Amino acid sequence: MNKYVLGISCYFHDSSVSLVKNGKIISAVQEERFTGIKGDSSFPSRSIEWCLNINNLKISDISYIVFYEKPLKKFLRILNSSIEYFPKSRSFFISQMKRWLSEKIWTKTNIVKKLKFSSEKILFCQHHLSHASSIYYSNNLRHSCIMVNDGIGEDQSFSIWSGEKNKIKLLDEILFPQSLGLFYSTMTSFLGHQINEGENKVMSMSAYGNNSFDNELNKVISISDKKIFNQNMDYFEYQFSLYNNFSNKLSNLLGEPRMPNSKFLNEDFVLSNDKSEKYANIAYSTQKITEDIIERQSNHAYEIFPSDNICLSGGVHLNCKANNESFKNSKFKNVYINFCPSDSGGSIGASLWAWNNVIEKNENILNQDVYLGPSFDNDFIEETLKDLKINYTKFNTTKELLSDAANYLLKNKIICWFQGKLEFGKRALGNRSILARPDNKKLSQKINNEIKNRESFQPFASSVLFEKAEEFFEIDSKFKNSYKYMSVIAYDNKKNTNKLSGVLHVDNTCRIQLVEETDNSLYYNLIKNFFDLSNIPLLLNTSLNLKGEPIVDNPIKAISTFLRSNCDLMYIGNFKIYQND
Amino acid sequence: MTSFNFKSIFKKINKKNNSLNNQESDFLNNFGLAEFGSALDMLAAAELTTTNKLKKGYLNHAIDEFRHAQLFFNHAKNLINNFNNNSANVSGVAEIGERIRYLNFIGEKPIYSELNELDFINFVMISEAAAEKYFTKLSNNKNFNSETRALFSLIAKEEGHHVLYAKKELEKRRKNGVKGIYKSYLYIKWFRFKTDLLSNTRKIWTKIGDLILALIFFIFIPINKLFFKKNYKFNTYDPRSMI
Numbered sequence A: 001m002n003k004y005v006l007g008i009s010c011y012f013h014d015s016s017v018s019l020v021k022n023g024k025i026i027s028a029v030q031e032e033r034f035t036g037i038k039g040d041s042s043f044p045s046r047s048i049e050w051c052l053n054i055n056n057l058k059i060s061d062i063s064y065i066v067f068y069e070k071p072l073k074k075f076l077r078i079l080n081s082s083i084e085y086f087p088k089s090r091s092f093f094i095s096q097m098k099r100w101l102s103e104k105i106w107t108k109t110n111i112v113k114k115l116k117f118s119s120e121k122i123l124f125c126q127h128h129l130s131h132a133s134s135i136y137y138s139n140n141l142r143h144s145c146i147m148v149n150d151g152i153g154e155d156q157s158f159s160i161w162s163g164e165k166n167k168i169k170l171l172d173e174i175l176f177p178q179s180l181g182l183f184y185s186t187m188t189s190f191l192g193h194q195i196n197e198g199e200n201k202v203m204s205m206s207a208y209g210n211n212s213f214d215n216e217l218n219k220v221i222s223i224s225d226k227k228i229f230n231q232n233m234d235y236f237e238y239q240f241s242l243y244n245n246f247s248n249k250l251s252n253l254l255g256e257p258r259m260p261n262s263k264f265l266n267e268d269f270v271l272s273n274d275k276s277e278k279y280a281n282i283a284y285s286t287q288k289i290t291e292d293i294i295e296r297q298s299n300h301a302y303e304i305f306p307s308d309n310i311c312l313s314g315g316v317h318l319n320c321k322a323n324n325e326s327f328k329n330s331k332f333k334n335v336y337i338n339f340c341p342s343d344s345g346g347s348i349g350a351s352l353w354a355w356n357n358v359i360e361k362n363e364n365i366l367n368q369d370v371y372l373g374p375s376f377d378n379d380f381i382e383e384t385l386k387d388l389k390i391n392y393t394k395f396n397t398t399k400e401l402l403s404d405a406a407n408y409l410l411k412n413k414i415i416c417w418f419q420g421k422l423e424f425g426k427r428a429l430g431n432r433s434i435l436a437r438p439d440n441k442k443l444s445q446k447i448n449n450e451i452k453n454r455e456s457f458q459p460f461a462s463s464v465l466f467e468k469a470e471e472f473f474e475i476d477s478k479f480k481n482s483y484k485y486m487s488v489i490a491y492d493n494k495k496n497t498n499k500l501s502g503v504l505h506v507d508n509t510c511r512i513q514l515v516e517e518t519d520n521s522l523y524y525n526l527i528k529n530f531f532d533l534s535n536i537p538l539l540l541n542t543s544l545n546l547k548g549e550p551i552v553d554n555p556i557k558a559i560s561t562f563l564r565s566n567c568d569l570m571y572i573g574n575f576k577i578y579q580n581d
Numbered sequence B: 001m002t003s004f005n006f007k008s009i010f011k012k013i014n015k016k017n018n019s020l021n022n023q024e025s026d027f028l029n030n031f032g033l034a035e036f037g038s039a040l041d042m043l044a045a046a047e048l049t050t051t052n053k054l055k056k057g058y059l060n061h062a063i064d065e066f067r068h069a070q071l072f073f074n075h076a077k078n079l080i081n082n083f084n085n086n087s088a089n090v091s092g093v094a095e096i097g098e099r100i101r102y103l104n105f106i107g108e109k110p111i112y113s114e115l116n117e118l119d120f121i122n123f124v125m126i127s128e129a130a131a132e133k134y135f136t137k138l139s140n141n142k143n144f145n146s147e148t149r150a151l152f153s154l155i156a157k158e159e160g161h162h163v164l165y166a167k168k169e170l171e172k173r174r175k176n177g178v179k180g181i182y183k184s185y186l187y188i189k190w191f192r193f194k195t196d197l198l199s200n201t202r203k204i205w206t207k208i209g210d211l212i213l214a215l216i217f218f219i220f221i222p223i224n225k226l227f228f229k230k231n232y233k234f235n236t237y238d239p240r241s242m243i
């Protein structure tokens, strides 16, 4: 008989659900995709319902439900902070208690009540162990060092684990309030961006700066031989405040924080004034010190657990620039970062951990798919289009669809691409994407300004045919397994720079997704078709959503997004739809 | 369409922001989030309805509400940009999500799935009418500048259109001999009354809760601080334990 484990992550940010069948994730989805609320942290009822329905299961078919962290351990950390920072911690204490007493503390009871599930079969996996499991148990590197770096779990912000013979063991850790992730988030807030959302903008800003703020930033956080890094907590307030991340001392050191949405670049894409220059330099030093610390962490990890392989997880490893810079000289030969390093991957990790430690103790070797969410067949899509009275063109074969789309891409059209199963994680990997040709700077500006309302300094990712990547980018074999998830940047190798003008950042890097036919055949063949016409084996790829909204899950949300956007066409299943009719 | 309670909306997001422009922009941002929540309600209706001919109307309505949200956000942004603000400390994306839920009473399921189609149409009509009335009132409020008032009156006008669509649909049903329309109307009036009441009392309960928690904070935390050991460590390996 088949056995199933359901993993849940929620109540912090980005709640999600994953379902394991016989050691492999068969369905997983983030709640935000259903509710439309970006980063939704509420109990993932809709995701659970979908996971069960799509696999024809009842809740009684589930062997275990696993929660991705130990809530009470976290609660005690919060109480301890309140005590330690008394009386400054008053409003922190009050707002945290409201959250905790209203739902978080009742996690187990909530699961029992909402799902009518036996409390005996509810398990809790530690936060960092969930992160570690989400990567170790979803690939086939059986001997691997594992490094987790995030804002905060229960009390860990950094941990090193050994992965050996299908077992994960804790080797070293750094505890709250010291946290590289919260340092980066604090700087994100200082630089006028939303926490858990704007971190990649800091990374993008850093490319415009220089090291003139290194000395100041070194007072805030610095490398230490004994403890990897030293963080001076006087500059921070997140230990005892929910709303203020940094203290006045930081503003005194670095000057006035950046206003949200204030102009960074002018129309010619150069820093608009002295202020922007200052913020660019702060971003530069923030990024640089982060890279240095991660490099130090990884050297330490190699010292205590030498292996050819290292698996990385935790939100900090969404920083694809740091992933490259910190590991390019590392002794690890294979650096693996998958599609779910952030907390939404917690459900995946928790369920895989339970499978491999509570149910089955055998090794299972697998490569986990990333397309794990809802999909819609052509009949459903056609019916929806008819109900909505939207004119469409139908393609009878995939060949026709691909050649039509490739032709329009060639003609500088911006297209929405809605195909197959929804991908899990932060990145659109070719099933829910906005696509354009990569060599037209005007197109990428249009997508930034008129479609996604992003700031003009934010670069775009590109999807590249696997076998052609080396003609364009400096490809490092260390990251060969990570490129497919858009986890690392790569430098332009100067052979074909003119073909990259729409996707190359000012530091000559691009976040790339290497696409193989075996991973996503339709998407691969779309790029291939475009290559045949243009001799360019890549596309600009950004997620199919508008500002402040999550990636779309279903045809209605896709159509709503398309109609509100300035994209030219949408290919949805075997259909093409247009603007203005 | 808005299932939120207008009177409870004026809530400070960031205690550091206390200038007039900041307050006004917070106020507008909250409206933006409320409109955004309404858009999600309508989108869910378009996804879930089995009355195929209503799908398009629901979708168009959702698109209108998304646009309203954007108008409020943009206007709030302009206000802030015209004013020198010294406090970054931007809130996280999850907190904004929480506010959308809070302002719109978004539960685990979309409101559409808690009502039947007829009730939902009545719900749209009543909520839109309330919105129209409220925004009209704001558009005459001299405390706001002329641009803000123009925005309120534009939104009020469009909410008025939504009322008409819903009314037309109910009228069509009445002509087709559908029964229970008035009963459904009364039920939704009661339903809205309950959520409004909940929303108003929620404020009082929050105040009382804050007071009790502050008392706990000032009595128990200092006592604990006396005995506080900094190097605490809890490690259990029981997978069933929450700790």
Ligand SMILES: [Fe+2]
Binding pocket: A127, A131, A150, A151, A152, A153, A314, A315, A342, A343
């Ligand atoms: Fe985490």
Ligand SMILES: [Fe+2]
Binding pocket: B001, B002, B065, B128, B131, B158, B159, B162
């Ligand atoms: Fe409306």
Ligand SMILES: [Fe+2]
Binding pocket: B001, B035, B038, B064, B065, B068, B155, B159
């Ligand atoms: Fe509206």
